[in-house]
Amino acid sequence: MADQHPGKPRKLRTSVKGPLMFSAFWAVVAFVAVLIFASGGSARAPRFDLAFTAAGIAFIVTLVVAAMLSMSYKENAEHLGKGSGVNLSSAPKPGHGFGAPTTQDPEGNTDGTAQR
Numbered sequence: 001m002a003d004q005h006p007g008k009p010r011k012l013r014t015s016v017k018g019p020l021m022f023s024a025f026w027a028v029v030a031f032v033a034v035l036i037f038a039s040g041g042s043a044r045a046p047r048f049d050l051a052f053t054a055a056g057i058a059f060i061v062t063l064v065v066a067a068m069l070s071m072s073y074k075e076n077a078e079h080l081g082k083g084s085g086v087n088l089s090s091a092p093k094p095g096h097g098f099g100a101p102t103t104q105d106p107e108g109n110t111d112g113t114a115q116r
Contacts, residue, residue, distance in 0.1 A: 019066035030058035
C-alpha cells in the first residue's frame, strides 16, 4: 500500500469505504428489484427470502470485483506525463501527406519556380 501515510486519512480509492458503498448500493438495487419482480404481482406475498439472497450475492460479487480492480490499479510513472507529445498541431504540414498545401503551378513544377 504505497499510498498510505501515517496520520493522514486514506483516499477514497485506497480506503475500504469506496468499495463497500459501491457494493451496498448494488445490493439494495438487487434487493428491491427481486422483491418487486419475484413476488409475481400484488396479489401474492413478497418474497423476502429471495430478495435477501439476491442482495447478499450482489454485495459479495461486487465487493470481490471492486477489490480485484483496486488491486490491479497502478499509477503511471512521472516521466510519462512530460514531453512534447505527438501531433500537437492540427495545421497541415507542407508537402506531407494528403490535403497539404503545395507550391505547384499550372505547368506542373513542384519547386515553386515558373518556366518561361
